[in-house]
Amino acid sequence: xxxxxxxxxxxxxxxxQKKSVNLxxxxxxxxxxxxxxxxxxxxxxxxxxxPGARYYGGNExxxxxxxxxxxxxxxxxxxxxxxxxxxxxxxxxxxxxLAVYVATVPANGKVMGMSLDHxxxxxxxxxxxxxxxxxxxxxxxxxxxxxxxxxKELEKIASAEKPDIVVAGYxxxxxxxxxxxxxxxxxxxxALLHVDLSHVAGLVAGDVYPSPxxxxxxxxxxxxxxxxxxxxxxxxxxxxxxxxxxKIDKAVFPGLQGGPHMNQxxxxxxxxxxxxxxxxxxxxxxxxxxxxxLAKELSKLGWxxxxxxxxxxxxxxxTWMNGKGISGKxxxxxxxxxxxxxxxxxxxxxxxxxxxxxxxxxxxxxxxxRGKKERDMVVLAKRIDKILLPRPTATPYxxxxxxxxxxxxxxxxxxGTKHL
Ligand SMILES: Cc1ncc(COP(=O)(O)O)c(C=O)c1O
Numbered sequence: 118x119x120x121x122x123x124x125x126x127x128x129x130x131x132x133x134q135k136k137s138v139n140l141x142x143x144x145x146x147x148x149x150x151x152x153x154x155x156x157x158x159x160x161x162x163x164x165x166x167x168p169g170a171r172y173y174g175g176n177e178x179x180x181x182x183x184x185x186x187x188x189x190x191x192x193x194x195x196x197x198x199x200x201x202x203x204x205x206x207x208x209x210x211x212x213x214x215l216a217v218y219v220a221t222v223p224a225n226g227k228v229m230g231m232s233l234d235h236x237x238x239x240x241x242x243x244x245x246x247x248x249x250x251x252x253x254x255x256x257x258x259x260x261x262x263x264x265x266x267x268x269k270e271l272e273k274i275a276s277a278e279k280p281d282i283v284v285a286g287y288x289x290x291x292x293x294x295x296x297x298x299x300x301x302x303x304x305x306x307x308a309l310l311h312v313d314l315s316h317v318a319g320l321v322a323g324d325v326y327p328s329p330x331x332x333x334x335x336x337x338x339x340x341x342x343x344x345x346x347x348x349x350x351x352x353x354x355x356x357x358x359x360x361x362x363x364k365i366d367k368a369v370f371p372g373l374q375g376g377p378h379m380n381q382x383x384x385x386x387x388x389x390x391x392x393x394x395x396x397x398x399x400x401x402x403x404x405x406x407x408x409x410x411l412a413k414e415l416s417k418l419g420w421x422x423x424x425x426x427x428x429x430x431x432x433x434x435x436t437w438m439n440g441k442g443i444s445g446k447x448x449x450x451x452x453x454x455x456x457x458x459x460x461x462x463x464x465x466x467x468x469x470x471x472x473x474x475x476x477x478x479x480x481x482x483x484x485x486x487r488g489k490k491e492r493d494m495v496v497l498a499k500r501i502d503k504i505l506l507p508r509p510t511a512t513p514y515x516x517x518x519x520x521x522x523x524x525x526x527x528x529x530x531x532x533g534t535k536h537l
Pocket of ligand 1: 143209210211212214238240286287288313314315316339348349
């Protein structure tokens, strides 16, 4: 590179990634082929419009790339192209969710989404997001006792509030979502069911997490989390008399964007090709095994796992434990000093602030890509425990005091869904 400064910064970031343990639940490591597509000449091309109907010339091969990405996306999620359409142009998850609302929710309409502090995403109608300014959020959360979704409670909210759209699928919910029950929630309001599959899409593609497509009207997923692709998003919609697919295409372009990022769409196609291989199923299975092993060992060491365990790649750890432990920020900072990268996270009914919440969120997608197995997770849990002890902001307490926190076994009796 002639730009020595950027070359150096890329090298430094590469070295940082190499030396650290990456437990950020929304990150992963893409293949060399995905990187190659991202860094290809396709970035030079303008292609406003859709295949066969572009506003620029020279899109012969670009059209093929986009069609390939679309057909691979439908095939990966076992969808009939006569019944489902997919838009691959949204630049990332947030603009993709926005496009779905622009296409389907009237101005000042209601978006029923999980609150941020319970595990929803900003774009599920949070007040600081444009999705909470243009539409009214009807918030929901998990049950205080079980820390799980209570579908009957959600039905009551939907019946009373009559939202236009119900958003299911989360940022920090470590359990299996009952998609059929979420359909029933939407039906109580005559609302659309929009599934945000971003976190678990790779697990669905790998057949280790239930698919929502039988129940949803629209499904959005990012490509860069468990699906292990470039930063991007897919928006699936049912093809029927409601013309959701046409409305979504229009909302993406020309509604919200100009030219699609064709190098990114090519990289999406590569990632979808990789996710369709048998090795990806093994990977997805291992991601969940690793998360369960990590959660179990942390719990054994006395840390409180929100909802008592995990059925995904994601673990929410209550590090604060009502003042007996360490705050999420202090935990995250301490871990980072020791090259273990996590993010601080609120826990349901958090009594602390989002800038220094009660928990941390861990995920195993990235480290599983690096070949880690259950035994590595046990070692990692012990390393995390050691780093967090002694805790600078904690009131002193003994290991014995932590033994009454729920264990994995106890939690499944409390209503955790059967593991797949
Ligand atoms: C559930 C969910 N939806 C949407 C997004 C937004 O994706 P992006 O960061 O690509 O805008 C995220 C990102 O973390 C997410 O977790």
